[in-house]
Amino acid sequence: MERRIAHLTGIRRQQRQQLIQPLTAYFEIYDEADDDAVVEKRWRLWERPEQSGAVLLSSVFHFEGANDADEAGAIAAAQASIQQVIHYGLDTWNYHVLPAGATTFNFALRHPDAAVREPDDSVSLGLSNPPRASAAAAQAAIRETIEHLYTHYSAEGFHLVEHILLRPQRGPDTDPTAPEPYPGDALLARPSANPDTASEIDPYSYQVSLIFPSGYARDFSPAASNPEARSPVPPHRFRDRELRRHVERIVQQSCPAHLRPLIYWVDRHVSEQSLPFPEPIPETATDISFEQFEAIYFAWLNTQLLPGVAAEAAIAARNQMILAMNALSAAPPPL
Incomplete structure (x- = not known):
């Protein structure tokens, strides 16, 4: 009965498990290493818990607080970006395969609203790295990332x-x-x-x-x-x-x-x-x-x-x- 309900309501989760995961289970917010004294944070999405395995997605930009020393504000900004990734990263049409070199490809997660992406339409919520050897490999990595986000952060289920x-x-x-x-x-x-x-x-x-x-x-x-x-x-x-x-x-x-x-x-x-x-x-x-x-x-x-x-x-x-x-x-x- 549970599987039937899940199937007919579009819930892709087919096993009984905890629906709510803490962000820190697979996301890491870390300091950007540079020479200035400004507190700057970035995030990355790991394949496995405890920051292990491959990095599936990472932030494109760093995040700052209200002032140069505002660490809590920088962390909050990074967390807000992660929530956007969770929101829009479950849909395949928000991902775009991009050339990373002559024969390599990576992919970016973009906000679906063009007005949010202005003035530079290339601004992304997250970027895959390192590049893949082919566009097909990049597409496979997109599917893996979507499944990872859905399994651990969609909270869909009952x-x-x-x-x-x-x-x-x-x-x-x-x-x-x-x-x-x-x-x-x-x-x-x-x-x-x-x-x-x-x-x-x-x-x-x-x-x-x-x-x-x-x-x-x-x-x-x-x-x-x-x-x-x-x-x-x-x-x-x-x-x-x-x-x-x-x-x-x-x-x-x-x-x-x-x-x-x-x-x-x-x-x-x-x-x-x-x-x-x-x-x-x-x-x-x-x-x-x-x-x-x-x-x-x-x-x-x-x-x-x-x-x-x-x-x-x-x-x-x-x-x-x-x-x-x-x-x-x-x-x-x-x-």
Whole structure:
């Protein structure tokens, strides 16, 4: 079912994996080596983690901050350029094969808007180096770069949760002499469509949830000054309302008739640094970021798939997963 939904919605990711990768996993921002005292940064995209393998793409220009010593500003400018590369680097028509010599070729990634490229139409977001021996080799390198960016930075995909796997398996301890009585497993709580009951009587049977990143980010930190402000982030396609309707229709058509699918579009967090993951979910949580959900989801999934997991660890992971699902149910619907 997951592969069918992915295929029919244009999601090229065919395996279950973490959708959100930190920029530093494959991108490196480094100092430009020159003789002046100005802080200047460049970036490059590596083939493998920890800055290893081949360099697939690198910045054409260096980036500076508001003044000569503004390192944070230079890094922010480089990060903004990387976000443009992630945005436009997923489409083959934004790449151009260029002659690098008499018999060699490389390729450039360009912004699709000609107005942005003015006054010099040759200005590129990124450039491949070293040159390839033929135009065909350069085209193959373009396909490799697109696949690399899509796999690690498109954020396109979803996570599926079978509710029956979250059913309670242990009640509260009844031994009054226990030093720390166990209060019992956390319970799924979904708002009920029946006005006579606050929550569904059975939120476990014949139900699955599909959690998609929304294509927006906002500040989930407790000290957020404007927690409702949203900014566009990958996956950029998922902000389109028509695409969302198509996805929801495909999910309905792809699910077996006995299953009720629930779909969530969840915002990402605005920063990779300001909110630690995974972070325990309190029982009163009414909102959760996609990154936090994803961390909890894979921690729980590992207890389901890996043999020999300690019972206490499995219980803790399941309880956190239930609280995360409850937070999704309690969160306001996306715009």
